[in-house]
Amino acid sequence: MDERWNERWSRRGKIAANMNRPSRTAAEGMISFVYGDPDPDSLPLEQMARAADVLAENNRRDALSYANPVGPDGLSLALANKLHEDYGLDVTAEQVLLSLGAASGLGLVVDMLVDPGDVVLADAPAWMGATGMFRLAGAEVVGVEVDDEGVNPDRVLEAIDRLAAEGKAPKFLYTIPTFQNPSGVELSLERREKLAEIAQDKGLLILEDDAYIDLRFSGEPKPTIFGIAEPGTVLLFGTLSKTIAAGMRLGWCAGPADIIAVLSRGRTDSLRNTYTAALAEWFITTGQHRDHIAELRNIYSTKCSQMLTALEREMPEGASWTSPNGGFFIWVTLPDGVDALDLQPIAQENLVDYIPGTSFYSDGSGRNALRLSFSAVTEEQIDTGIARLAKVIREAM
């Protein structure tokens, strides 16, 4: 890079310049368990083409115009209805802010809440897209332990008390309660209730990221924290990336109408993604989205079982892994002494890839763990890839 750029970067630019993003293009022959991309064959290409035809047939020129990212109509309304029907949430279209994927909704909220030097709490491990955003905004990210039942509310309280002793209060807790990225676990009902209580008692804002909530293939559905908690204590983030198409860049943030209105004014590029929003609205309101989700649940259930069986068959003693009820991810804990970061180049030489656990922590922990995505690979690739991975782990032991 031209050295003059060292002087040009802003505070944010400097952080981004030093960030590392794995490439999205895998080497020839590589079986990549890296990305949480949706199953490519199931993307609803024909249905989206049909949706475009329907817009043309109905002279829907509004679908190519500027539009506000918040209700009262269109996709905001369709999503408000969906949240009511599927999750029992009393949300109006004015409470749903459309964003360019959940990532940009979260980014907007971070822009509006976080100043450099602020402290935020986040699941540990957590999706690095979110924690990376928090750091880019200049926040100190304090990780709160996630175990088999999700983030531990007692640890949340301890973190709040520890920070209070230093005269600080966290701006929010970021948590992924359902089929967590990266661990695949679900937050128990008891813990959801406890977090709602903490939010109320301690004035803690919760950012609930439920990107995978529609993709349950086993176990009993659980209420959202948003639905349990006092209104105003939780902002709920969702996305159509996992159940329609990531390329349409459609997500949302739900919260109190007055807060959503402020958020919608907070960013210059927060106009509605009008065209793709209109395509998605048709897909949802005609009931096809619901049918598609049912198909996706079957697809991911099969892939997940395939990976669990392969892990059972291939992994050496001492390795353990989570067994998710939905979503895209399995979290593997390696046998003692095996380091996922050191192992990665060797795995790549053996044409299998994953994300080392360290990418999901803010304090360097996670060397003994790794995340596997089963969503975008075929069943055959799962079998071959897990056999390759098990071999390199065994050789490293």
Ligand SMILES: Cc1ncc(COP(=O)(O)O)c(C=O)c1O
């Ligand atoms: C937990 C979580 N939240 C949000 C997102 C962002 O999705 P999008 O911006 O495509 O809606 C992802 C994508 O991987 C995710 O795993």
